[in-house]
Amino acid sequence: EMQLVESGGGLVQPGRSLRLSCAASGFTFDDYAMHWVRQAPGKGLEWVSRISWNSAGIDYADSVKGRFTISRDNAKNSLYLQMNSLRPEDTAFYYCAKDIGEGGAVAGTDYWGHGTLVTVSS
C-alpha cells in the first residue's frame, strides 16, 4: 500500500527555522517527482515546491522562494522541506504529495500524506 507520512511540524517563532520530513513507502520512490503543498487553516490549497526524481529539477512558489529548500534522499525514500525565516503567513498544514508521473500535458499529484501542522507565532 502506498503511504506518505509527514513529520517535523510544530510551533515555531517568526524568523526561526523548521525542517519537515516525508517518509514514502509502497512505490518506487526514485521513479517520481515529489511535491509539498500547504493549506492554511480554513483556506485553500497552495502548491509550495517540487523536486524531480533525481533532484535535477527544483521549483518553488514565489511566496517561499529564497526561504525554503526542498530536497530528497532516494536511498532513504524520504523527502524534506527546510523552512527558514518563517513568517506567520507560513502557518499551515504541509502535505507531501507524489507526482502523477505521466508528464506532458498531465499535471498533478495522485497520493498525499495526512499532513503536518506548522504554526508560526510568537
Add this chain to the structure above:
Amino acid sequence: SSELTQDPAVSVALGQTVRITCQGDSLRRFYASWYQQKPGQAPVLVIYGKSNRPSGIPDRFSGSSSGNKASLTITGAQAEDAADYYCNSRDSNGNRLVFGGGTKLTVL
C-alpha cells in the same frame, strides 16, 4: 497568467448532475486535475488527464475541457460527494503547479 479560477460554492440536488468549472490560461496547454477534500482529511485525486479516474473513484465522476476552461462533472450526485473540490494544473511556464481557489459542493 498562472491563476486558476473556480466558483466558491455550488449546490446540487441528490441524484442530479452538477458541473464544477475551473478557468485559466494554462488550461489551453495543460490538463486539469481535480481533487476532493472532506473536512479534516487530505485531498484525494478524482480526475486527471483527459478524463482519467484513479482506482476506486466512482464512474459518476468525469472530466472535460475546452479552451481555457476545465470541468468536473458528477452525474447522479450522492450525499458523500459533499466536499471541497480543487482543480490544479501547471502554470503558464509549465514548471510549477497552481491550484484553483476551491469550490464547496453542497448536496441538497
